[in-house]
Amino acid sequence: MTSPASQDPVAHEGRTLQRPGSVVVVGAGLAGAATVAALRDQGFDGHVTVLGAEGLEPYDRPPLSKELLDRTAPAPLRDEVGADVALADDVRLDDAATGLDLDGPHPAVRTATGVVVADAVVLATGAHAVVPPTWRGARTLHTWRDATGLREALRDGPAGRRLVVVGAGWIGAEVAGVAARAGVDVTVVEAATAPLAAALGPAVGSWTVPWYDAAGVRLLTGVRVAAVEPGQVLLDDGTSLPADVVLVAVGARPSSGWLSGALPLEPDGSLAVDDAFRVLGTDAPVVAVGDLAVRTSPRHGVVPGGHWDGALRGPSVAVRRLLGGVPASADDLTPYVFSTQLGHELALHGHPATDDDVVVRGDVAGAVTALWFRPGTDRLSAVLSVDRPRDVAAARRLFTGPDLPVLDRTRAGDPDVPLKAAVLAG
Numbered sequence: 001m002t003s004p005a006s007q008d009p010v011a012h013e014g015r016t017l018q019r020p021g022s023v024v025v026v027g028a029g030l031a032g033a034a035t036v037a038a039l040r041d042q043g044f045d046g047h048v049t050v051l052g053a054e055g056l057e058p059y060d061r062p063p064l065s066k067e068l069l070d071r072t073a074p075a076p077l078r079d080e081v082g083a084d085v086a087l088a089d090d091v092r093l094d095d096a097a098t099g100l101d102l103d104g105p106h107p108a109v110r111t112a113t114g115v116v117v118a119d120a121v122v123l124a125t126g127a128h129a130v131v132p133p134t135w136r137g138a139r140t141l142h143t144w145r146d147a148t149g150l151r152e153a154l155r156d157g158p159a160g161r162r163l164v165v166v167g168a169g170w171i172g173a174e175v176a177g178v179a180a181r182a183g184v185d186v187t188v189v190e191a192a193t194a195p196l197a198a199a200l201g202p203a204v205g206s207w208t209v210p211w212y213d214a215a216g217v218r219l220l221t222g223v224r225v226a227a228v229e230p231g232q233v234l235l236d237d238g239t240s241l242p243a244d245v246v247l248v249a250v251g252a253r254p255s256s257g258w259l260s261g262a263l264p265l266e267p268d269g270s271l272a273v274d275d276a277f278r279v280l281g282t283d284a285p286v287v288a289v290g291d292l293a294v295r296t297s298p299r300h301g302v303v304p305g306g307h308w309d310g311a312l313r314g315p316s317v318a319v320r321r322l323l324g325g326v327p328a329s330a331d332d333l334t335p336y337v338f339s340t341q342l343g344h345e346l347a348l349h350g351h352p353a354t355d356d357d358v359v360v361r362g363d364v365a366g367a368v369t370a371l372w373f374r375p376g377t378d379r380l381s382a383v384l385s386v387d388r389p390r391d392v393a394a395a396r397r398l399f400t401g402p403d404l405p406v407l408d409r410t411r412a413g414d415p416d417v418p419l420k421a422a423v424l425a426g
């Protein structure tokens with residue numbers, strides 16, 4: 001058990017916090033590993049405990065889909081991003097937290113093997129893939145174990161294997177492309193009218209429709225899956241799709257069940273945090289980072305988790321503030337998602353809203369960028385670049401001020417004008 005040893009008081013928005021002498025990090029994924037790295041990078045020399053649930057050194061998840069069929073070992077975050085949990089004092093990679101007690105003088109995390117008491121708790125338990133419990137034999141893809149099972153089923157199964165992917169979101173599209181390239185017969189079933197509709201809206205999402213055909217993937221949109229049974233997927237319209245392997249990629253839910261009763265959870269299971277990633281609704285020194293947290297950004301509004309970049313960079317902000325650092329404008333991280341799917345590179349900066357206006361920059365059949373503007377204004381809310389790396393770099397620089405940038409829509413829509421040159425003052 002860790003002995004709490006609080007040090008200097010730290011003022012925080014009217015609340016006086018103790019600078020922690022010990023920290024327990026719950027979750028050994030990207031956000032957990034990045035937290036440990038940030039603690040040590042920022043000079044914290046107190047006791048750090050890490051609790052994980054997978055029994056594996058923290059590894060990177062994006063390669064699980066992008067390199068599904070080629071990868072034979074996880075990509076350790078120690079190598080990928082230099083985040084090494086070995087910098088912690090007590091690393092328990094297979095000792096999942098089962099509860100959090102905030103009633104005592106110090107927060108206490110319960111596990112199957114005991115209790116860890118510390119001055120501060122960093123919650124980084126991420127998310128897990130959603131799948132209806134009655135869908136028998138359906139697979140999901142979130143962990144190395146999932147990837148191994150899916151790879152073996154696709155690679156070592158009978159010849160002419162048929163994969164049905166339910167959901168044409170980021171992960172479904174990536175796996176469909178990788179599997180089709182390896183000769184698997186792939187059908188993707190999407191309930192919305194277009195792929196990526198939840199993230200990009202149906203109009204921009206529909207730009208990706210021809211990619212499926214070009215990759216040899218059958219795409220069915222606007223149809224719902226009624227049931228998954230051994231050997232087949234049944235659609236709402238009565239169609240039966242024969243399937244040797246079924247991957248359900250319909251989204252993820254925060255892994256917060258173990259926190260119920262201890263902290264106020266949002267309806268989707270996430271934890272609302274402030275600009276310092278402190279959990280709202282409690283005075284206890286508890287921080288949430290990565291996919292578990294939902295933050296309100298002064299620039300972008302509500303920013304849910306689910307993004308690699310936020311899980312990597314959020315912990316540095318959270319740790320700096322936990323250790324007494326003052327707010328900085330750079331704390332307001334821009335949401336950023338990247339994806340390699342069906343032969344295309346996508347980068348989304350910002351957070352498009354459903355009622356934003358879309359300006360198209362380039363040719364939707366080729367290299368193209370979508371620019372979202374707040375309705376009827378010149379305020380740019382998000383940028384999606386498809387195979388236009390220059391716009392990726394420009395977009396990153398656009399979202400650094402306290403407010404959304406203001407751009408001349410006409411110039412911004414001209415693919416020959418650098419995005420930066422379309423920026424208007426104020």
Ligand SMILES: Cc1cc2nc3c(=O)[nH]c(=O)nc-3n(C[C@H](O)[C@H](O)[C@H](O)COP(=O)(O)OP(=O)(O)OC[C@H]3O[C@@H](n4cnc5c(N)ncnc54)[C@H](O)[C@@H]3O)c2cc1C
Nearest residue numbers: 027029030031061062096097126127290291306307308311
């Ligand atoms: C297949 C795949 C591909 C992806 N590709 C991209 C991409 O291309 N671009 C992008 O932006 N994002 C991508 N993502 C999303 C990105 O990987 C996540 O946003 C990121 O991993 C979130 O990190 P996290 O640490 O918050 O959560 P996680 O990575 O989910 O890690 C949380 C860890 O906490 C552990 N845990 C859970 N409960 C407990 C408990 N009670 N006690 C202790 N430990 C617990 C979990 O086992 C897990 O190891 C992808 C995700 C997946 C699954």
